[in-house]
Amino acid sequence: MKTYITSTEMAYSFSNFSEYTAAQQTWALQQSYLLVNSYIRPEVQIPSVEIWDGHSDTIIAPSVLKHAQAELCKYLLIQRNQT
Numbered sequence: 001m002k003t004y005i006t007s008t009e010m011a012y013s014f015s016n017f018s019e020y021t022a023a024q025q026t027w028a029l030q031q032s033y034l035l036v037n038s039y040i041r042p043e044v045q046i047p048s049v050e051i052w053d054g055h056s057d058t059i060i061a062p063s064v065l066k067h068a069q070a071e072l073c074k075y076l077l078i079q080r081n082q083t
Contacts (some may be wrong), residue, residue: 001026003052004061004069006032013070016080020077032072036065 007025011017019027040046049061 001030001033001052001054001077002049003029004049004059004065005029005073006057006059008057009066010022010070014074014077015069017074017077020081024077024080028054029069031060031076032069035072036069040066042077064074 005013007017007029010025010029020028037046046065049059052059
């Protein structure tokens with residue numbers, strides 16, 4: 001899965017992350033990754049990141065993209081849980 005932040009890193013950003021199912025976590029990580037990329041201007045070069053193997057604790061990516069994805073992931077999970 002392409003992502004800027006792993007589930008381990010996400011748990012550091014959102015303490016309730018582990019309360020969601022694996023399917024919900026994966027969905028939120030995928031959607032937040034797509035949202036981050038959709039907000040970046042097309043002329044901005046996004047550095048290539050490795051594909052996450054689902055097991056590693058970290059991914060090397062710019063911290064601003066990690067933070068943005070973590071906030072969007074948290075938002076998506078909270079919003080989905082409220083509906």
